Ligand SMILES: Nc1ncnc2c1ncn2[C@@H]1O[C@H](COP(=O)(O)OP(=O)(O)OP(=O)(O)O)[C@@H](O)[C@H]1O
């Protein structure tokens with residue numbers, strides 16, 4: 001599998017320039033919107049809108065392909081499996097012993113697949129266009145304690161490093177004759193211990209060392225933190241927020257207040 | 263090419279025109295060809311990033327060549343699983359913590375032979391022999407992760423040794439060890455060698471190479487810069503410098519004395535040098 005150190009790519013698009021708080025709020029609202037809407041047509045419109053945003057995010061082809069392969073596979077899986085497990089409604093299309101497939105089942109499967117597609121893609125866009133530093137900064141601005149924000153940032157930073165360690169451990173165990181593809185479930189579970197054990201030990205050692213290194217560089221010496229670059233909302237941020245808010249509120253009011261089926 | 267050592271004996275490992283690039287990275291090996299014969303003691307040396315580890319990982323199939331061919335015990339590494347190749351070539355990672363996961367040293371050493379499915383008696387014999395060779399019998403009840411770095415290395419080596427490979431590849435096994443631990447480790451490698459095992463050692467410590475190894479493969483920017491017997495390897499200081507290497511002082515001293523006609527042979531250790539001097543003086547009297 002291809003690994004990326006960070007799905008974020010540096011670029012200068014309006015999505016990159018948006019305030020991270022606005023982006024997080026928008027992503028949240030668009031995700032909720034995908035759940036509010038139950039009509040296939042509207043969901044398709046939303047999906048198209050989100051795909052256009054994805055193109056505007058101008059992420060590298062490899063990263064986009066990597067993310068979209070995952071999303072599309074997941075969507076296909078849902079669309080295929082849903083009708084098998086949800087056979088309510090008529091007309092019945094196929095009846096094979098215990099397996100019943102109905103037409104409404106297929107529609108519901110498609111709807112759910114598109115909903116999940118919207119949801120996953122919109123979060124990918126956030127990660128593609130927001131650096132980890134900005135994400136954490138946004139969260140801290142929204143009230144997260146700085147220590148927690150820093151812990152989160154460090155965890156995100158070390159995640160790929162942890163992947164490399166895991167690869168090395170797997171290689172080390174394969175070099176002493178361990179075969180990960182073979183054996184029954186118990187034998188396999190034991191092999192995972194052989195990878196997770198050293199991985200956890202190594203992660204704890206890293207964490208321990210990192211804490212000491214940060215303390216010896218005077219982390220926590222002063223209570224009040226100042227920032228080099230303060231987050232400040234600009235006109236474009238307000239416009240974007242207002243647009244997404246409208247996109248969210250109008251359908252929500254239509255559905256729950258006016259009972260329009262959407 | 264080193265024709266002298268390998269020509270007569272059967273190669274256990276042979277690389278033919280092997281090139282390798284990491285994904286999205288640089289070409290870490292460039293058309294490397296070499297053969298390692300049974301019973302050889304080979305040092306792989308070179309500057310940081312010269313491709314030593316990449317080369318070593320080809321020796322047991324952890325990496326497959328992008329082009330060229332690697333034969334391990336006659337098997338093409340591209341078509342054979344690492345687990346199968348591990349029966350021929352044991353590989354010890356530099357960081358022992360990547361390997362240790364059992365709750366006792368004995369269990370750790372037993373894991374390899376046990377998963378190979380040998381009989382109970384063979385298994386125990388291998389475990390005992392490996393622990394004895396590495397001198398860790400007294401630690402058998404202890405938890406591997408709480409041991410000193412030197413002892414953890416020994417446990418890691420014993421746990422690979424217990425799978426009874428023909429070739430032993432070690433990536434910088436003495437880094438971070440004090441002189442006593444390092445000497446002990448090298449002594450055990452000499453024991454392995456005397457048991458007929460082939461040893462491939464990656465290291466930055468030329469003194470150890472001069473003392474314990476027969477042959478030197480020097481890597482530089484992904485290519486084999488030279489591949490000779492130890493004595494010859496340390497004789498050309500310009501060539502060494504180009505490979506970011508430096509001959510050990512004793513070797514240099516012995517070479518200078520020899521060039522002056524004061525000695526008849528080179529020396530790798532102080533003791534050898536003294537013996538040489540004494541011998542020459544004896545002959546002259
Ligand atoms: N997983 C990897 N992905 C990409 N490039 C790599 C990877 N591992 C090593 N390299 C690169 O390949 C080259 C050779 O690396 P290698 O680890 O084989 O060197 P080395 O001789 O073992 O160095 P050292 O003495 O530091 O251990 C280096 O330029 C290195 O940056």
Ligand SMILES: [Mg+2]
Pocket residue numbers: 314315316433
């Ligand atoms: Mg290396």
